[in-house]
Amino acid sequence: MKQQGTFTSFLGQRWAALFFVLELLFFSVLAGGFFSLNGIQIVLFYSTTLALLATAETLVIVTGGIDLSVGFVMGFASVVSAKLAVALSQRGASPETAVTLAIVLTLAIGLLPGLINGLLVARLKVPPFLATFSVQGITYGISLLFTQNGQASGVPNLANAIGNGYVLHFVAGRGFSLFTQPKVQFGTFSLDILPTMVVVTVIVIAVAAFLLKRTRFGQHTYAIGGNIDAAIRAGINTRRHLVAIYMISSFLATLSGIIYMLEYVTGKSDAGSSFMLDSVVAVVIGGASLFGGIGTVWRTLLGVLILSVLEMGLKMMGVQTFDKYIAVGIILIFAVLIDQFFPELVHKED
Amino acid sequence: MGYLLEVKNITKRFGGLVAVNNVSLGVNAGEVVGLLGDNGAGKSTLIKVISGVYRAEEGHIFFRDREVQINSPMDALAMGIETIYQDLALAENLNTPANIFLGREKMKRVLGVLNVLDHAYMQSESRQVLEKLDILIPSLRNRIRALSGGQRQAVAISRSIYWDAKFLIMDEPTAALGVAEQKKVIDTINLLKSHGLGIIVISHQMHDVFQVADRMIIMRRGEKAGELITKQTNPDEVVSLIVGAETVKN
Numbered sequence: 001m002k003q004q005g006t007f008t009s010f011l012g013q014r015w016a017a018l019f020f021v022l023e024l025l026f027f028s029v030l031a032g033g034f035f036s037l038n039g040i041q042i043v044l045f046y047s048t049t050l051a052l053l054a055t056a057e058t059l060v061i062v063t064g065g066i067d068l069s070v071g072f073v074m075g076f077a078s079v080v081s082a083k084l085a086v087a088l089s090q091r092g093a094s095p096e097t098a099v100t101l102a103i104v105l106t107l108a109i110g111l112l113p114g115l116i117n118g119l120l121v122a123r124l125k126v127p128p129f130l131a132t133f134s135v136q137g138i139t140y141g142i143s144l145l146f147t148q149n150g151q152a153s154g155v156p157n158l159a160n161a162i163g164n165g166y167v168l169h170f171v172a173g174r175g176f177s178l179f180t181q182p183k184v185q186f187g188t189f190s191l192d193i194l195p196t197m198v199v200v201t202v203i204v205i206a207v208a209a210f211l212l213k214r215t216r217f218g219q220h221t222y223a224i225g226g227n228i229d230a231a232i233r234a235g236i237n238t239r240r241h242l243v244a245i246y247m248i249s250s251f252l253a254t255l256s257g258i259i260y261m262l263e264y265v266t267g268k269s270d271a272g273s274s275f276m277l278d279s280v281v282a283v284v285i286g287g288a289s290l291f292g293g294i295g296t297v298w299r300t301l302l303g304v305l306i307l308s309v310l311e312m313g314l315k316m317m318g319v320q321t322f323d324k325y326i327a328v329g330i331i332l333i334f335a336v337l338i339d340q341f342f343p344e345l346v347h348k349e350d
Numbered sequence: 351m352g353y354l355l356e357v358k359n360i361t362k363r364f365g366g367l368v369a370v371n372n373v374s375l376g377v378n379a380g381e382v383v384g385l386l387g388d389n390g391a392g393k394s395t396l397i398k399v400i401s402g403v404y405r406a407e408e409g410h411i412f413f414r415d416r417e418v419q420i421n422s423p424m425d426a427l428a429m430g431i432e433t434i435y436q437d438l439a440l441a442e443n444l445n446t447p448a449n450i451f452l453g454r455e456k457m458k459r460v461l462g463v464l465n466v467l468d469h470a471y472m473q474s475e476s477r478q479v480l481e482k483l484d485i486l487i488p489s490l491r492n493r494i495r496a497l498s499g500g501q502r503q504a505v506a507i508s509r510s511i512y513w514d515a516k517f518l519i520m521d522e523p524t525a526a527l528g529v530a531e532q533k534k535v536i537d538t539i540n541l542l543k544s545h546g547l548g549i550i551v552i553s554h555q556m557h558d559v560f561q562v563a564d565r566m567i568i569m570r571r572g573e574k575a576g577e578l579i580t581k582q583t584n585p586d587e588v589v590s591l592i593v594g595a596e597t598v599k600n
Contacts, residue, residue: 214466216455219444223452226443233439234453235424293443 015338016285016299019331020306027313034316041195045263047308048201049074049256051301053275054282055208056252058300059245061283062212064225064292065121065128067246069136070253071276073113075269076139077257081106082152082267085159095156103258107251113139114250118243132246136276143269152267163262168194197259204255208248209297221245225292278307281328284335306331352415354379354548355400355431355517360409362395369395370406371572377517377548382539384563384580385552388592392572393552397519400550401433402426413517430516436525438506442495446487447472449494450479450509479512480504483538500531507538517548524558536562556585570594 028035053070060067084102089095113135120131144150169177172189212218223231224238231238253272260271282303288295307328314324353376362370370392377383387393398404400411402420411418413429420426426433440449451472458468473490480487485504487497494502503523510518523539524532532555539562543549553559559566560580568576568591576591589595 214464216457216465216467219448219455219467220453222444223441223448226441227439229437230439230441230449230452233423235427236453289443293441 013287016287016302016306016335020302020309023306023309023313027309027316031313031316034313037191037193039312039316041198043305043308043312044198045195046312047304048197048263049260049272050275050278050282050308051201051205051304052252052256052259053272053279054286054300054304055205055297056249056256057279057283058286058288058295058297059208059212059221060128060249061280061288061290062221062225062292062295063242063245064228065132065242065245066280066290067117067132067249067253068129068276069113069117069132069139070249070256070279071272071274072136072140072143072270073110073250073253074257074260074272074275075267076113076143077106077110077254078261078271079143079146079150079152079257079267079269080109081258081261082155083146085156085261086152086154089156095158098156099158099162106258107254110250110254110257111247112250113253114247115243117250118246121246122239122242140269143267147267147269150269153265155261155265155267157265159262160265163197163259163265165196166192166194167196167199168192197263201259204252205297205301208252212297217241217244222293225294227293278328281332281335282307284332284339287335287339289339352412353377354381354414356412357396357400358410358412360396360399360406360411362392362399362404362406368572370399372408373569373572373574374409375567375574375577377550379548380543380546381565382543382549382551382563384559384566385550385569386554386556386559386566386588386592387569387575390571391569391592393569394521395572396569397433397521397550397552400426401431401519427513430514431519432510432513432515432517433519434503434506434510434521434523436522438502440494440502440506443493445493446480446490446497446505446508447476449505450476450512452509454513475512476508479508483508483511483541485538498531499527500534503527503531503535504538507542511542515547518542519550519552521552522554523551524553524555532558556588560585568592 033039053074056070057067081102084105085098088098088101093101117132117135120126121128146152167178170191170193171177212221220231220236220241223234223236224241228238257271261267283295283300284290285303285306286295286299286301288300310327311324314321314327356374356376358374360370360373361368373392373396375383385393385397395404399406400420402423402425405421411420413431418429420429420431441452444452447469456468456471456475457465458471460466476490483504485508487501487505494505497505507518520539523535527535536558539549539551551559551562563580566578566580566583566588567574568578568588570592575594578588
């Protein structure tokens with residue numbers, strides 16, 4: 001039993017990592033410009049918004065729920081933050097004040113959809129699928145009400161400087177510099193290495209991963225997903241915990257929307273429409289169980305990278321986007337089947 | 351020196367239905383009492399009154415020579431009255447230490463500001479309590495899902511013991527177990543008894559109750575139908591009390 005299980009168990013646990021390596025090799029050979037600093041930056045940059053949504057989804061799925069609102073909460077947040085930044089600067093605020101205040105206010109407003117989700121699920125016992133689906137519709141509707149054709153533009157250019165800035169630069173002869181872009185003479189070799197938004201995203205995800213893996217809050221999140229009755233009998237306040245989880249999810253989706261607004265210098269109500277499915281797919285590829293109780297943030301991140309490499313790799317190869325949907329569908333079926341047929345191999349230890 | 355746990359004249363009604371009618375019983379420290387009865391005889395209701403799930407309309411509960419009010423499961427737990435239900439209340443996705451410490455996790459401080467789970471401490475404490483109960487779990491890191499029914503039962507018992515249970519109520523502890531594992535559970539119950547715990551075992555398995563109980567209390571239609579010393583009775587007598595044949599004979 002043990003001998004026979006070793007290889008399949010290895011595959012069961014590592015297929016996503018193996019797939020990722022094969023995917024990298026495939027596109028490095030076939031997609032021009034993929035295997036380069038710029039190619040990597042493009043993939044990571046594209047990953048930021050999806051990674052935050054998938055992290056949010058991981059927390060919710062571990063409790064045994066699902067949050068279908070993250071994609072449109074993201075769009076909602078991008079619109080709200082853009083509108084606020086525009087309104088504030090029109091009333092005479094400096095770009096710095098306008099953008100900062102818009103971000104802070106949006107983060108606060110962004111807790112509301114999560115509060116509603118949490119109360120519906122934890123207090124009123126609405127199935128998470130329905131509760132978050134309703135909230136998705138409401139946030140989408142509101143962000144359309146605020147905008148013509150769903151777009152909010154005219155954001156101060158400072159947003160662009162932040163959203164598309166770099167925290168690490170390299171200049172030939174002078175070495176590395178942090179934060180400020182060095183002024184270079186024409187012809188000097190210089191590189192922008194680490195995009196600011198990638199760094200921000202990694203920090204936020206690391207905090208979420210720490211929360212889930214190392215803290216009492218995280219442990220209770222797993223317990224609720226594993227056996228909510230056991231959690232209740234152990235004295236855990238499961239209602240309050242679930243409300244907190246949906247609010248964190250909504251907070252991360254809001255942050256994702258703000259980052260979108262900074263990166264594209266515009267708000268778009270359907271900015272995250274395709275991410276609703278992708279965020280769930282990334283979590284499932286990461287080995288989480290849709291029945292709850294199992295999943296980690298770092299493994300979800302692997303799922304995110306697999307999807308981002310696929311998206312950007314195919315784009316660089318000049319392949320139509322509908323091929324991406326077919327590929328994502330096949331990967332999803334594959335992931336679910338592995339989870340279905342080899343659960344003991346994949347989830348033996350924590 | 352009275353009983354460790356004694357209930358007197360407990361009555362519990364659900365609307366017009368009298369689920370438990372004026373029942374009294376006592377359990378000594380270091381004693382196992384078997385609670386028997388047919389489905390609907392009121393065993394579970396009585397147990398739930400003791401463990402704080404239900405509140406009785408009438409009656410008194412005495413624990414360690416003092417009258418106590420048990421208004422919630424948390425009250426019972428705080429006194430050291432632990433109930434191990436048939437479903438065991440384990441999170442199957444977590445491992446043994448995580449379940450033993452569920453809701454009461456041990457934390458440690460890192461970098462001066464962050465509180466994180468102290469896995470090493472919880473693991474070594476779990477290992478100690480399992481050893482004390484002579485229970486073997488292949489790997490403490492395995493999720494409960496990967497353990498057998500008997501091992502899960504053992505984890506649930508260990509959790510109660512670790513948190514200083516003085517009194518244990520076990521609902522069908524041997525149901526759904528293989529023969530070897532049933533024997534192991536009975537050994538564990540005997541060990542706990544020798545440690546001075548008071549134990550109530552609810553079971554349908556007459557054979558197990560005869561092996562483990564010092565006394566038996568038989569309930570029928572919400573009332574106490576009889577109380578027998580195990581050594582002075584036999585399965586036939588118990589069965590006749592359960593189904594009520596004795597009263598017909600008289």
